[in-house]
Amino acid sequence: xxxxxxxPEQLFAVTTLKGWDLWLGRTTKFFDSLTDEQMxxxxxxxxxxxxxxxxxxxxxxxxxxxxxxLGEASYAHLREAFLAQPDRAAEIPSVAELRAxxxxxxxxxxxxxxxxxxxxxxxxxxxxxxxxxAAQPHRNRLSILLSRTSHxxxxxxxxxxxxx
Amino acid sequence: xxxxxxxPEQLFAVTTLKGWDLWLGRTTKFFDSLTDEQMxxxxxxxxxxxxxxxxxxxxxxxxxxxxxxLGEASYAHLREAFLAQPDRAAEIPSVAELRAxxxxxxxxxxxxxxxxxxxxxxxxxxxxxxxxxAAQPHRNRLSILLSRTSHxxxxxxxxxxxxx
Numbered sequence: 001x002x003x004x005x006x007x008p009e010q011l012f013a014v015t016t017l018k019g020w021d022l023w024l025g026r027t028t029k030f031f032d033s034l035t036d037e038q039m040x041x042x043x044x045x046x047x048x049x050x051x052x053x054x055x056x057x058x059x060x061x062x063x064x065x066x067x068x069x070l071g072e073a074s075y076a077h078l079r080e081a082f083l084a085q086p087d088r089a090a091e092i093p094s095v096a097e098l099r100a101x102x103x104x105x106x107x108x109x110x111x112x113x114x115x116x117x118x119x120x121x122x123x124x125x126x127x128x129x130x131x132x133x134a135a136q137p138h139r140n141r142l143s144i145l146l147s148r149t150s151h152x153x154x155x156x157x158x159x160x161x162x163x164x
Numbered sequence: 165x166x167x168x169x170x171x172p173e174q175l176f177a178v179t180t181l182k183g184w185d186l187w188l189g190r191t192t193k194f195f196d197s198l199t200d201e202q203m204x205x206x207x208x209x210x211x212x213x214x215x216x217x218x219x220x221x222x223x224x225x226x227x228x229x230x231x232x233x234l235g236e237a238s239y240a241h242l243r244e245a246f247l248a249q250p251d252r253a254a255e256i257p258s259v260a261e262l263r264a265x266x267x268x269x270x271x272x273x274x275x276x277x278x279x280x281x282x283x284x285x286x287x288x289x290x291x292x293x294x295x296x297x298a299a300q301p302h303r304n305r306l307s308i309l310l311s312r313t314s315h316x317x318x319x320x321x322x323x324x325x326x327x328x
Contacts, residue, residue: 012180118176142179143182161208
């Protein structure tokens with residue numbers, strides 16, 4: 001449907017999704033520009049390596065699916081390495097594997113998000129109780145997408161400081 | 165009005181504003197935690213000083229008002245120093261002055277944003293022509309707020325790397 005025929009609710013959802021797409025596109029472009037070797041560079045002395053943030057952001061995106069109550073994560077087994085543990089504490093997949101995971105995860109969330117109606121965006125997410133949600137209906141799926149969009153920005157800002 | 169009585173459109177607007185408030189709160193807390201001396205620390209060797217990002221983010225917030233077509237900026241005269249010029253290229257106000265500007269700017273945008281109806285959030289912003297907006301109605305005020313929220317995250321991520 002062309003944008004101009006959208007209802008206000010649809011337009012709110014579309015505008016928010018375009019924001020996600022914008023920051024995801026910038027972040028993907030950044031990682032695409034790194035050689036496999038540069039993936040092992042630290043963003044600043046003693047700080048995370050790019051590869052850790054690459055895996056971290058992929059797994060945070062993957063985790064949105066269960067957090068929104070929309071299915072199982074595809075890479076739950078990588079949460080330990082990229083969410084629970086800091087960089088260098090756990091075994092991680094190769095750069096090539098992570099590049100494939102990045103694509104797959106974001107292709108999946110893209111499909112899942114595109115299918116949600118405005119009312120479904122406003123439904124409570126999986127980590128808020130029915131009681132809490134009744135009192136705080138802003139704790140909805142949309143709030144997860146907004147939070148993860150700014151989280152992409154947070155780490156992209158750090159990555160831009162990386163010596164190259 | 166309690167959240168639970170909101171229409172879907174109002175809930176979209178409220179959820180987005182809560183996202184802005186969250187990142188603004190985190191960023192304000194960070195700068196509040198810095199001494200005036202620490203404001204002059206570089207976030208990484210050879211990169212921006214905290215004080216520059218403090219002024220930059222305040223002026224970007226201030227600029228939302230005219231960008232949204234909601235009035236004049238309060239600190240247009242500081243755009244040159246904090247938007248057009250890089251750090252150390254221009255005279256900047258003192259830390260105390262910038263702390264006052266930060267408060268005033270965000271108190272003003274807070275008031276202005278709280279008064280907008282959902283339909284007003286979906287209106288075109290000042291830098292998009294009527295013709296372009298008809299074809300691309302996602303280029304609305306909401307998209308500016310979303311962009312500036314992730315922009316706060318972008319620089320907050322960098323600031324967190326600052327040696328302290």
